[in-house]
Amino acid sequence: MLHLQQLFQIMVLYFKMLNMKEIIILTFTGFLLLGCGKSSHSNSTPIGTEEDDIQEVEKPEQDNGSLSKDTVMIINTPYTVSSGDQILKSSDKAVVKITHIDGQNQSNVVLIEGSATIIIKK
Amino acid sequence: MITKIFSSTKILLLILFLNVAHSAPLRIMPLGDSITYDWVFDDISNPRPIGVRKAYRSYLYYALTNAGISFDFVGSVTSGQDIQPSFDPNNEGHTGWTSYEVAADVYNFLVANPADILLVYLGANDLSDNVNGMASLLDQVDAFERDYNMPVRVVLALIADFREHFPALEAFDSNLNILALDRINKGDNIIIVDMYTEAGLTQADYYDKIHPNEIGYQKIANMWVNPILSNRTDSLYLYPIKLVSRTNIQEANINEIENSVTFTTTVPNNGIIF
Numbered sequence: 001m002l003h004l005q006q007l008f009q010i011m012v013l014y015f016k017m018l019n020m021k022e023i024i025i026l027t028f029t030g031f032l033l034l035g036c037g038k039s040s041h042s043n044s045t046p047i048g049t050e051e052d053d054i055q056e057v058e059k060p061e062q063d064n065g066s067l068s069k070d071t072v073m074i075i076n077t078p079y080t081v082s083s084g085d086q087i088l089k090s091s092d093k094a095v096v097k098i099t100h101i102d103g104q105n106q107s108n109v110v111l112i113e114g115s116a117t118i119i120i121k122k
Numbered sequence: 123m124i125t126k127i128f129s130s131t132k133i134l135l136l137i138l139f140l141n142v143a144h145s146a147p148l149r150i151m152p153l154g155d156s157i158t159y160d161w162v163f164d165d166i167s168n169p170r171p172i173g174v175r176k177a178y179r180s181y182l183y184y185a186l187t188n189a190g191i192s193f194d195f196v197g198s199v200t201s202g203q204d205i206q207p208s209f210d211p212n213n214e215g216h217t218g219w220t221s222y223e224v225a226a227d228v229y230n231f232l233v234a235n236p237a238d239i240l241l242v243y244l245g246a247n248d249l250s251d252n253v254n255g256m257a258s259l260l261d262q263v264d265a266f267e268r269d270y271n272m273p274v275r276v277v278l279a280l281i282a283d284f285r286e287h288f289p290a291l292e293a294f295d296s297n298l299n300i301l302a303l304d305r306i307n308k309g310d311n312i313i314i315v316d317m318y319t320e321a322g323l324t325q326a327d328y329y330d331k332i333h334p335n336e337i338g339y340q341k342i343a344n345m346w347v348n349p350i351l352s353n354r355t356d357s358l359y360l361y362p363i364k365l366v367s368r369t370n371i372q373e374a375n376i377n378e379i380e381n382s383v384t385f386t387t388t389v390p391n392n393g394i395i396f
Contacts, residue, residue, distance in 0.1 A: 085396050089389040095372070096394070099384040100361050107396055116389055 159215025
């Protein structure tokens with residue numbers, strides 16, 4: 001208890017020595033450090049865990065229907081591609097079924113045979 | 123107040139623009155040989171003036187005008203300009219040309235005079251059952267569509283027989299039908315018009331052994347009308363060949379109700395770019 005009182009007195013003395021501008025800077029720095037700490041904590045899940053891999057495979061599309069990164073296509077799985085995206089085959093023969101609605105910027109693609117990758121336009 | 127007036131003016135201009143865009147005339151290119159241009163064997167010894175050569179085109183012009191559509195015949199050739207009632211005399215009829223010769227030039231014809239619809243009546247000068255020239259012609263139309271991002275509807279005639287039955291021509295039509303059906307199955311924008319069996323030309327409908335007379339040309343003109351008036355969405359047919367070559371496409375289906383195209387294709391070595 002004594003220690004806390006001493007600490008509080010030291011802090012009061014310290015703040016009395018600072019001007020308003022320095023107090024504001026300190027406050028923001030504190031918030032900033034707090035924020036980084038939280039961000040670091042959210043990324044602390046190990047990369048490449050089994051859970052992550054399953055999400056990539058089972059959920060190739062984001063909620064908005066477009067892919068977020070280059071994707072190895074899975075047979076009979078629908079993918080939504082946008083203008084500028086590319087499909088490259090990685091086997092001698094690859095067959096895809098493409099559906100397009102007139103006037104839209106996106107198309108639906110399903111790999112029927114072989115293997116292929118969707119390269120997202122950077 | 124002034125802002126409101128400007129805003130209203132903008133809306134009116136937009137409506138006006140949309141109306142003008144909507145009513146752009148349908149560009150139709152009559153493409154073929156003497157049966158498009160209008161030439162008969164008598165023209166060798168006693169050539170008629172160019173201004174009276176009209177073939178089926180004048181009758182088609184009158185029929186489409188009566189149907190109330192806005193259209194424009196296009197092409198680098200002018201023939202029939204002196205005919206009354208007057209009609210649009212532009213065309214790409216080239217007397218004596220085979221399908222191979224037309225195929226070699228059709229791309230440039232379209233570049234010079236872009237068309238929404240091609241009326242193709244060819245094969246009488248091929249004198250063979252081989253349809254490689256027609257396949258080449260359709261490939262060239264594909265190339266134009268892809269290069270210029272312009273859909274072209276090909277109304278393809280299985281041409282009428284000669285006055286005396288000519289077996290090679292019947293075989294030509296049969297092979298052309300097979301070729302066209304295969305391409306349609308792969309999504310090509312083709313409408314087949316069977317002049318051979320459905321136009322109803324009889325021996326009395328010929329001016330000479332090959333070329334129709336006025337009645338024959340009226341019958342041919344009537345056959346073109348419905349495919350021209352068809353409400354198909356031509357841009358749907360363009361989409362697959364913008365992505366891959368026709369040779370990659372295995373099957374294609376156009377759904378006019380859903381306004382969609384679904385096609386199966388092999389992925390070429392250089393990939394598919396959307």
